Amino acid sequence: MRTIAEINDKISRQLAVVWTTEELKARVAEVGVTQAAKEVDVITTGTFEPMESSGAIINLGHTDPPMKIRRCWLDGVPAYAGFGAVDLYLGATGMVEYASTGEAPDGEESRERGGGHIIEDLIAGKPVQLRAIGQVTDCYPRASFETTITRDTINQFYLFNPRNIYQNFIVGVNGGDRPLFTYLGPLQPRLANAVYSNAGAISPLLNDPDLQLIGIGTRIFLGGGIGYVSWEGTQHFPLQKRLPNRTPIGPAATLALMGDAKQMNPRWVRGCYFKNYGPSVMLGVGVPLPVLHEQVVASCAVQDKDIVAPVVDFSIPRRVRPTFGLVSYAQLKTGRISIEGKPVRVAPLASVFLSRQVALELKQWIEAGEFTLTEPVAQIPMDRSFLPQDRWGSQISLE
Structure with missing residues (x-):
């Protein structure tokens, strides 16, 4: 057992052992969970992906x-x-x-x-x-x-993002007969391509599936500067169905994040545009996970083959769309999946390379004693239901 105060003391003396989540997974494969937990103090996670529910507060x-x-x-x-x-x-x-x-x-x-x-x-x-x-x-x-x-x-210029770093997401496909332009990018007709958005086993919330370590007040890497978890994110749905390893089978927990944009780096905050859909922003987010006990390492040892996402057909214009079942991130990262016996090429929206770089940069900050950990002041609620608008409203003419 360790405490955050003990880990911070080691960080301040530049004695903390810090591994990225990929380094942790490789070490667990060599020596097992128990031994790895004895060796490491902090595990860093990262993602770089579109996060459209983001924005900036500006005081002129x-x-x-x-x-x-x-x-x-x-x-x-x-x-x-x-x-x-x-x-x-x-x-x-x-x-x-x-x-x-x-x-x-x-x-x-x-x-x-x-x-x-x-x-x-x-x-x-x-x-x-x-x-x-x-x-x-x-x-x-x-x-x-x-x-x-x-x-x-x-004066003030800070990001306040109502919904960031989804804990898992969907895979989008198009079973119709015309191209569709979506928040996942273009989906070609007749299942000609598939797009997914999550970085998989290196993504922050999949390494702390029940949010035992991440809470309100957790200090994070946000856009190349220091940020904080400020609340649960919008559309936070922790009651999503989960596998025995506790990872969800679709969109689940989300976080609201904030941080001083004047400290940030444009390498990690990039405007982007989805054809015939609209603009968004690509954002780098890294979350440190303190190794307080062995279970932290057990959760972080999860592999892409152990995490799944639903394949959703966007050709049906409804809130609840049909799916073609579940597919693992290991399969997605091969660049090709099979849908009803048909091979389908796959591309990610999240950059795995830049997600790794986020985790590595955060690791370097901690090793240099420039970034310490915080105790959450409150836990993120894990009992939130998802309330859709199922009632039929009146149509509004835009003419």
Whole structure:
């Protein structure tokens, strides 16, 4: 048995033994769980994948005369301004509104630019054009404002992400007769391809399946800086069916994360675009797991062959879609699976290479004594049900 305080003491003296989760799995294969648990203090996990339920809180500082912003665009992308006078929330999937800015589209690349790209540019120190319209009041008399901002000319700039690092996800396929453009990217008709999004056995939450180590207040690697787990994520569904090894058979737990974007690195926060679907952001997240007891190592020893995901047919336009059964991540990572006897080529959205790099960089931070562990102030609830909107509502015309 160890405590986090004891592990932090070793980290501060640069004596802690830190392994990435892949190094841990290899060591367990050599010497077994019990011996590996005696040797290691911290296991680092990582993922780099699309996380569209992400965004940034930005405080601009007050103008002179003061202004109460109620509509705002950053490089043409709308930012939500329905709270403090100069507080904004820029969502990663926000899309350019040329009609609102009076600007004309400047080629296909311009139309593909969204909130994730603006966040990446601000982190990189690049200038961003701001246009704001205010609500005129006695204390906020200014009606409009235009300027250029950078990371260094704004006050608070931090990511607040309502849903990140899914604990497992789905494999998307298309059994229909036309191409589909989805949040997993293009799915070709007649089961011509399959796409999955999770990094598998190196992904953070699959190495702590019951969230015994990760809780509210856990310090993490977020976008190349230090972040924290702030709450359960939206669509958190820990009651998902699970295998005997406790890994879920589909989307399950999620986390809400936050961290200072001024400390982040654009290598680990990248705007992206899915054709005919919209913009998003690729985000690097790493979670350290303290080896408090042997069971931690037993859970982290899980292999890709021991984790499965459902193959879901997107050609059926319903919330609950038919599946073609379960497939292991070991099969997915071969680049080809079999569906009803037909070979189907497979591609990942998550970068396994960059996920490994996240875990390695976090390991190096800990070994250098630059990153210590935190005790969670509360556990993530593990009894949440998933409540869909099954009631039929009235149709709203957009014409």
